[in-house]
Amino acid sequence: MTQHVAQPTATTPVVPTRLPVRAIAPWAAFAGVLMLILLYFVGAEQGATSVFSGTGVHEWVHDARHLLGFPCH
Template sequence: MSQTSATPLAPVEIPSIPLAQIAPWALFFGLLGLLAIFFVSADQGAVSIPSGMLLHEFVHDGRHLLGYPCH
């Protein structure tokens, strides 16, 4: 049997990201997610940014897939 010598591994440093750098991105993606949820779940065309039912018809099948009633 051959004996191998184990070389010690260097300690792994986990980088820390300051909260001040994460907060603007978290806020941006949080608002983007809320906007997506609004368009898929609550928008029935009455308060739609573009007038008409185009947006409703665009997300219609997704609403049913996610279990939102829309008619």
């Protein structure tokens, strides 16, 4: 027993699904804040702007600093 699947033809219009901006905006804001926090920890978490004392955060993101071109030595 075979099943027949309708194949799209040249006359079948393809309609993209619309996503409202209100549905995307909270997730975009969340991703933006998360990226800014990550950028802070990779790029500036040491020295005078340090939130955490010690070198723990620096050691965790050390290779990422070099990969992204941030000086740390």
